[in-house]
Amino acid sequence: MKSVALNRIVVLLISVLFGNISQAYCQNNGKLVLKFNNLFNNEVLEFGREYTNAHGEKLTIKTLNYFISNIKLTLTDGAEYVVPQDSSYFLVRQNDKATQQIELKNLPKGKYTSISFLVGIDSARNTMDVSRRMGALDIGGEAKGMYWAWNSGYIFFKMEGKSPVIHDSLSNNFYYHIGGFGGFQSKTINNIRSKTLAFTKPVSLKKKIPVININVDVATLFNYKTPVTLTNDSNVMWGELSVKISENYISTFNLGSVQY
Numbered sequence: 001m002k003s004v005a006l007n008r009i010v011v012l013l014i015s016v017l018f019g020n021i022s023q024a025y026c027q028n029n030g031k032l033v034l035k036f037n038n039l040f041n042n043e044v045l046e047f048g049r050e051y052t053n054a055h056g057e058k059l060t061i062k063t064l065n066y067f068i069s070n071i072k073l074t075l076t077d078g079a080e081y082v083v084p085q086d087s088s089y090f091l092v093r094q095n096d097k098a099t100q101q102i103e104l105k106n107l108p109k110g111k112y113t114s115i116s117f118l119v120g121i122d123s124a125r126n127t128m129d130v131s132r133r134m135g136a137l138d139i140g141g142e143a144k145g146m147y148w149a150w151n152s153g154y155i156f157f158k159m160e161g162k163s164p165v166i167h168d169s170l171s172n173n174f175y176y177h178i179g180g181f182g183g184f185q186s187k188t189i190n191n192i193r194s195k196t197l198a199f200t201k202p203v204s205l206k207k208k209i210p211v212i213n214i215n216v217d218v219a220t221l222f223n224y225k226t227p228v229t230l231t232n233d234s235n236v237m238w239g240e241l242s243v244k245i246s247e248n249y250i251s252t253f254n255l256g257s258v259q260y
Contacts, residue, residue, distance in 0.1 A: 033104070038100070193246050215255075
């Protein structure tokens with residue numbers, strides 16, 4: 001009898017243990033895709049295509065890269081799910097479609113009301129030992145060309161191209177390389193920008209994988225808060241104007257459609 005009773009207890013414990021594991025797994029195996037759609041004046045951005053900015057200046061774009069990091073999701077009950085830090089850094093490149101879709105895994109299943117993220121890299125990760133900065137942050141790999149060796153920091157947002165309004169001595173090229181995380185040993189400019197996008201209705205992860213379209217209309221970089229002209233400001237990599245440009249370009253990130 002004692003043996004039978006003991007066996008029942010063991011079976012019960014195993015059932016409870018594996019039941020809890022199964023339940024936890026079921027509650028945290030949701031997926032969601034963020035799809036970044038780069039645009040110019042509401043049209044799909046194409047390298048080499050001629051566009052006109054808000055100041056009537058014609059331009060073509062040849063490079064567009066930006067970092068997305070520190071992603072958080074808010075559930076309908078107000079709770080926040082923070083994507084684990086080491087899995088929350090992504091480099092979106094216009095010339096690589098695969099980078100324009102970010103898949104978030106192992107999310108708690110439920111309904112979400114908003115998402116927030118940084119455009120840029122937080123100061124802690126900027127100053128962390130390079131051995132901890134892999135994947136999208138690998139300055140010798142995926143992040144090559146998106147890091148200032150002279151300034152020891154990541155370039156958060158890079159846009160390059162050509163315009164006939166720029167002096168021939170510069171080969172008509174413009175460069176916007178925007179970074180600056182606030183400094184390490186001394187204070188510097190801080191161009192880390194945060195964006196929160198509220199969903200028009202709660203997004204559910206229970207059945208299908210939702211695709212959240214985020215439209216990035218870079219035309220707004222030239223005129224959202226501060227007018228930025230190619231005629232006068234064709235080469236910006238630091239300084240107060242870079243702060244104003246970052247305040248402009250954060251406005252380019254807006255919620256598009258949600259698809260299932």
